[in-house]
Amino acid sequence: MRARRLVAVACTAGVALSLLTITAQAAAPKEGLRLLTVRDSLTATHTWYEQTYDGKPVLGAYYVEHVDKVTGEKTVDDGRLTVGSVDVTPAVSAEDARSKSAGTPEGASLKVLPGTGLVYEVISDSGKGSERTLVHAESGAVVRTESLVKHADGTGKVFSPNPVSSQQNQNLKDGDDADSAVPAAAYRSVTLSNLDGSGYLRGSYAQLTGAKSKLAYNSDNKFEYTRANDLFEQVNVYWGVTEAQRYIQSLGFKNINNEAQKITTLGLKEDNSFYDPNKDQITFGTGGVDDAEDVEVVWHELGHAIQDAQVPGFGSTVESGSIGEGFGDWWALIMSSADAQDTATTPLACIMDWDATAYTTETPHCLRRTDTDLKYADRKGQVHFDGQIWSRALWDIYQKFGRDKSATIVLEAQFSYSPSTDFKAAAAATVAAAKKLYGDTDAASVQAAFTARGIG
Ligand SMILES: [Ca+2]
Ligand SMILES: [Ca+2]
Ligand SMILES: [Ca+2]
Ligand SMILES: [Zn+2]
Incomplete structure (x- = not known):
């Protein structure tokens, strides 16, 4: 049913708009498009519309125009759906x-x-x-x-990125959240930037939510706790999310989730964390190692918020959901790579080393890795498993280009994903972004990473 087609039209923005209006009216007079949001990436402007029928939004549909800032070339990703004839007067209240x-x-x-x-x-x-x-x-x-909500099973602690990695010690154990379980050297003193000065962990890029009595507060903005104190996790997530946004902006992206991301470390007892796109909030569980004690868990969940900010409604299918999980793992490693050592004891490709100590026996303890040899044909239809195929392709891109360049390519490409993008389309978008930003040779290297996974 989905009339999905890509149309490349080179024209000015003015002509594009009138063309669009004519198309919509010619298809069916009751159907239309309503402007949703406009997002700027480095190379293009992305204008999102929602399909309407007699003024009512059409579920599952999307319509986006990507206009290249240099050439003015317009690409339309038309995800409008055939509606037929619908009575829009409800019988039910x-x-x-x-x-x-x-x-x-x-x-x-x-x-x-x-x-x-x-x-x-x-x-x-x-x-x-x-x-x-x-x-x-x-x-x-x-x-x-x-x-x-988008789930991540098992996650684990600011500690940068976590005690296992920073102490190069696979023998550390949660010890029921005891301070004595982790050496003092694992605590890193950091600057908490962009706070609003209220005394709470609330700032430009992150805000802790929940009952005020349970939120970290210090009138001098000094938040110095150890892990047995539940306020410690709040500091970890504030720092992790804020640093990630500062990093994104340092690459030139000014509107990828550029807002005070809502986060809570209160209330969920399970060993699970998730990003909820409806509330636009990240929730961290406290099962096993408190999830928010492992900042790689924080960065994984933030990965979902990033994609949701770039592509409204992202992750509506198993493949797009798998890309979401794979990107989250990769985003954790991209952020970790600033501070973590890549050693035989704690390989960088090992994700959530500290949280994973609670539920893995083999060392290194990893929830997942980004350097498996899984290929497209190995898919199991399970987003966390299949996501490893995607994260391995992104790992190769990271290995080839390093942190800043690989992150720039992948973030730029994600603006061009559709909510239900599949591996093949997302790979093509990534190659296209590399080509636009850096040229043919680099685009070929990106292509090779996906080809090696059997994608495309
Ligand atoms: Ca704790
Ligand atoms: Ca946990
Ligand atoms: Ca790690
Ligand atoms: Zn996830």
């Missing part, structure tokens, strides 16, 4: 629709679901992140319920 959600409903809005018709989209809080329930607006039946 919004109140009835809200009562169908399992969690605490936060709102209900009318949308068009192609193939089904008019539905209420009810967003609710399930207690473990946001959930979306679609309720048929004619019959009141629940069409489907899905979790909006």
